[in-house]
Amino acid sequence: MHYQMGSWGSYMSSRSVSDPLERVERLASENAVVIFSISSCCMCHAIKRLFCGMGVNPTVHELDEDPRGKEMEKALMRLLGTSSAVPVVFIGGKLVGSMDRVMASHINGTLVPLLKDAGALWL
């Protein structure tokens, strides 16, 4: 499995940001493809496999391994309006959505152009 873990560097710089949602957005804009996940979540595993299968190298933030993970999780829940915050995908800093949105966009052919535009995929 080849994807970058959230670096300590980025954590330090966004430490001062108190609002968890802002932190989320900050983290999301740092890489082309950003996935917020929980290490024990199987659906998160599925979404990771999906991107890796496409040849994409996503940046994964495991919220259960982040000290402020709980707050971010709640913020994401509010953002998405669902009971489960993860997995959630940002491409090019913009919110794509959780698993069903990602799947739908992949099937209807909009995901690949999005990835290409963000520079995560080139072929």
Next chain:
Amino acid sequence: MSFISENIYCRGWSEEKFFCMASRQRVGETGLSGSGPSNQHMPYAVLQGIGHPATNLINQQGPAFDFGELEEAIVLQGIKLGDDAKKAFFTARPAATLEMFPSWPMRFQQTSRGSSKSGEESSDSGSGLNTDAQLEPESPISNKAPPDQALDQRQLQVEMRKGAPSSTSEKVLDAKVMTLKTGGTLRRLAQNREAARKSRLRKKAYVQQLESSRIKLSQLEQDLQRARSQGLLLGVGGSSGGNISSGAALFDMEYGRWLEDEQRHMSELRTGLQAHLSDGELRLIVDRYLSHYDEIFHLKGVTVKSDVFHLITGMWNTPAERCFLWMGGFRPSELIKILMAELDAFTEQQLIGICSLKQSSQQAEEALSQGLEQLHHSLSDTIASDPLSSLGGDGIITNNNNHVADYMGQMALALAKLSNLEGFVRQADNLRQQTLHQIRRILTVRQAARSFLAIGEYYDRLRALSTLWATRPRENMIGDDSSYQTTTELQMVQTTQSHFSNY
């Protein structure tokens, strides 16, 4: 010896026969014509001597009447006989026989009045008449008598003849014979009657039971057929012994209706294509078909919350469909495969679209499958109990409460993980729905109509395959329990065959 009493219970025996036999053996009254076998074959003539009351009794009751009552009537007439005769009679009698008339004297064969009663006992006569008579199962019959008994009987006859008047009164003759019967005989006769009566009652009860069972069986068959038509018990396997949750039952019922709608939509598509409708009209039909599929995905979404296992195990599907089951339904990539059968009908643009759809659906399927596999691993890890976990360093179980608490904790965690199954089935259905909609987008109206028809027929054939499999001839499967199943399955096959012929 097979006693003539067997013949008494014979249903087919009519009075005429008795008369015939009596007249055939007509002999003089003063002497026996001989102790040859022919005489011995005429026990029925014995009954000629019976007085009117008894005969009337016989006439009224018909072939299967109760000889017991007749016997009693005779006995009650009052009988006198010499003691010598009595003694001889008793010594000759074998123990524990159940003949009705153990020793009617031979001389009574000579009289030529017809009657249907016989009391002769001898080894020869019995065996001879055995072949003529039908045996009623309820009549207790003793088939053997010691040879010396016949000899004694003849002795008895000779003695009796001496003292007997000529044809004055048969009643008197009978009366004399009847004195032979003591309480022992009467008792045996009564037992005989009782046994016969009990047998008849048992038979009646058994027949009644059979009748009620038959009615119950037909009712069950009707219920089963009704349930099948409503789609509650699709496929051969059916539901597992009726332990079906309410959510699952509801889904099965709705799915049954959906299948009926499916047939309607498909025939609409078929006729629409054959009639070469305009694109506008065809579009309406195609879009209706799409929303028909949206309905089932919505229904499954509702059922996922109430009974995810029902969807995942696919009991609402037919067995053949279940073979290809993927996360509670068909594989989206399967749809593309069905499309590919008509490659030449597509433009290059469309082919590119179809190929990318093929790729994306496969990737999505793969991702979900791996996620589910991860779930399996995680769940089994949670459930797998470490036998040493509750042990302290010295190997002794330190605290029983901790062990229980650990167990409960493990179970709670496992439950939470299991609930993720719902998410996977939902995502799989989402994938199926998205794929169908994308097919609609890529193709023209006419192409979409043909493709949807092809998809519908593919699954129709798969369902028919299940039916055919269930009704295929098998050596072991003879038996009534599969026969009614076969009938309804065959009806299903007939309906699907009509679809094939149309296409």
